[in-house]
Amino acid sequence: MLNRIATLIREADNIAILPHLSADGDAIGSSFALAIALAGMKKNVKVYLEEEIPSIFKFLPGSNLSIVFAEETDIQFDVAVALDCGDMDRLGKRKGIYDRSKATVNIDHHPTNTNFAQYNYTDMKASATAEIVFSLLKLLDIENNKEIATNLYTAITTDTGGFRYSNTTSHTHNIAAELIKSGVDVAHVSEKVFDSVSYEKVKLLGEAINVLELMEDGKIAAIVLSRAIVEKTGAKEDDFDGIINTAKNIRGVEVAFMMRQNANGEIKVSLRSG
Numbered sequence: 001m002l003n004r005i006a007t008l009i010r011e012a013d014n015i016a017i018l019p020h021l022s023a024d025g026d027a028i029g030s031s032f033a034l035a036i037a038l039a040g041m042k043k044n045v046k047v048y049l050e051e052e053i054p055s056i057f058k059f060l061p062g063s064n065l066s067i068v069f070a071e072e073t074d075i076q077f078d079v080a081v082a083l084d085c086g087d088m089d090r091l092g093k094r095k096g097i098y099d100r101s102k103a104t105v106n107i108d109h110h111p112t113n114t115n116f117a118q119y120n121y122t123d124m125k126a127s128a129t130a131e132i133v134f135s136l137l138k139l140l141d142i143e144n145n146k147e148i149a150t151n152l153y154t155a156i157t158t159d160t161g162g163f164r165y166s167n168t169t170s171h172t173h174n175i176a177a178e179l180i181k182s183g184v185d186v187a188h189v190s191e192k193v194f195d196s197v198s199y200e201k202v203k204l205l206g207e208a209i210n211v212l213e214l215m216e217d218g219k220i221a222a223i224v225l226s227r228a229i230v231e232k233t234g235a236k237e238d239d240f241d242g243i244i245n246t247a248k249n250i251r252g253v254e255v256a257f258m259m260r261q262n263a264n265g266e267i268k269v270s271l272r273s274g
Contacts, residue, residue, distance in 0.1 A: 006139035012078035020090040021050035027084040029155025032062030054238030061147040084129040130155030146183030201239040221247035225260040248272040
């Protein structure tokens with residue numbers, strides 16, 4: 001199937017790339033890497049985002065090939081590629097772009113993927129969607145330059161928690177090694193992704209620690225952030241990334257969850273276990 005997708009892309013002229021809404025490092029890095037590669041093939045390519053690029057990923061090359069989707073458009077693409085997206089709902093307002101495309105592709109690594117496209121490729125053994133994009137670029141005979149490699153490395157290192165999570169495999173490390181050979185500045189990526197936080201996130205972390213509770217003899221950790229707490233800190237969407245790990249990392253905790261209220265009143269729940 002990945003070969004068929006490569007052929008489809010090779011024959012297309014106009015290509016849209018759509019990562020999931022609230023895009024994380026894997027979604028953005030995979031999308032930008034693929035977009036840069038396709039632009040190098042002289043394709044008309046655009047990455048449609050649902051929101052602004054999170055501040056910690058603004059250093060990634062390829063943002064010039066992206067746009068934040070604002071309103072419905074009648075543009076029809078030859079191929080629309082959904083990346084790191086488990087189902088159609090995760091496309092948000094951009095469903096129309098996907099539906100109108102002549103061919104739809106779905107590339108993902110999550111076991112819950114619903115295979116919603118005409119061409120679906122899900123590899124549950126991959127630590128990140130970026131691993132699949134890495135393989136796709138090889139099929140397209142594209143050599144990794146520093147820009148592509150930086151995006152793919154960032155995508156992989158974020159989805160593996162800096163190669164600490166159980167989804168990290170020997171294949172993951174082999175890919176990382178090849179990306180580093182292509183020019184990735186590992187220290188720069190690590191500083192931007194793991195060692196640089198906003199003042200608002202520091203305040204948010206303090207509030208999260210204050211409300212953190214342990215239950216079931218310390219096996220469950222809970223963080224509940226009211227809208228008042230969120231507004232007090234001035235935290236933005238990407239400031240919430242990693243906050244739940246503070247609870248999960250407590251010795252003895254097996255499951256951690258965080259609940260927070262969005263501006264529209266919806267409750268968003270994050271869960272970590274294992």
